[in-house]
Amino acid sequence: MTSQTPDAAVARWRTWPLYAAGFTTAFGAHGIAASLGRYTEGHAASLLVLGGLLALYDGAEVLLKPVFGTLADRIGARPVLLGGLLGFAGASLCFVLADNTGLLWAARLGQGAAASAFSPAASALVARLHPQGKRGRAFGSYGFFKSMGYTAGPLLGGAVIALGGLRLLFAVMAVLALAVAAWAFAVVPAVPPLPRARQTVLDLARRLGEGSFLRP
Numbered sequence: 231m232t233s234q235t236p237d238a239a240v241a242r243w244r245t246w247p248l249y250a251a252g253f254t255t256a257f258g259a260h261g262i263a264a265s266l267g268r269y270t271e272g273h274a275a276s277l278l279v280l281g282g283l284l285a286l287y288d289g290a291e292v293l294l295k296p297v298f299g300t301l302a303d304r305i306g307a308r309p310v311l312l313g314g315l316l317g318f319a320g321a322s323l324c325f326v327l328a329d330n331t332g333l334l335w336a337a338r339l340g341q342g343a344a345a346s347a348f349s350p351a352a353s354a355l356v357a358r359l360h361p362q363g364k365r366g367r368a369f370g371s372y373g374f375f376k377s378m379g380y381t382a383g384p385l386l387g388g389a390v391i392a393l394g395g396l397r398l399l400f401a402v403m404a405v406l407a408l409a410v411a412a413w414a415f416a417v418v419p420a421v422p423p424l425p426r427a428r429q430t431v432l433d434l435a436r437r438l439g440e441g442s443f444l445r446p
Contacts, residue, residue, distance in 0.1 A: 247410055247418055248352040248372065249374075250413065251349070251352040252349070254315070254345075255345040255349045255376070255379065256378070256383060257380075257383045257386070257406070259379075260379070261383040261390075262387055262399060263387070282335075283338055286339045287341055290346055291342050291349065294346035294347070298310055305423065307351040307352075307358070307421060311348045312348075312411055313347060314346075315410055316407070318344035320344075320404075321340025322337060322403040323400070325337035326400045329397055334396075359418075
């Protein structure tokens with residue numbers, strides 16, 4: 231039986247909020263899926279509208295993840311993680327406070343945009359907080375909790391809506407994001423951005439003129 235070194239134990243403790251962030255983004259995507267049809271039925275929503283409400287979240291992630299990933303490289307992953315979690319909570323609270331069907335679209339778009347910030351930031355921090363020999367296990371654990379969010383999301387979301395409606399579900403999402411943000415703020419350390427090699431046009435011209443570059 232092997233025991234963890236102090237550094238490994240600290241790294242693992244600091245990673246738990248990142249696992250929770252992975253669960254949050256997946257739960258946010260699928261927690262609403264089981265009940266959107268019921269909610270939109272009274273508003274003569276078509277299957278296309280229902281699909282659009284579901285796709286808004288993932289579509290925002292597809293478009294914005296590269297943007298926020300680049301931002302995390304420039305300013306550090308921790309502020310992007312915290313800002314994304316707070317943005318997710320804010321988007322969820324907008325629908326809770328307004329309880330307006332039209333705001334459901336804006337809330338889903340805001341949730342997806344915020345998730346596109348804290349999801350890649352959490353992944354980057356998982357890598358930075360673990361040595362190379364431990365990253366596979368850390369990413370496996372991160373993927374496990376994210377998959378738990380996708381799997382349990384419709385079940386938990388349906389149960390919450392059965393208890394208190396769609397507003398309660400969005401309230402739960404907001405509280406979850408705020409709790410994870412507070413946990414990450416207290417536990418996850420600031421990790422400086424990795425140095426980036428800068429290249430001028432003159433440097434590129436020199437590389438193109440090198441014989442080794444031109445030879446196959």
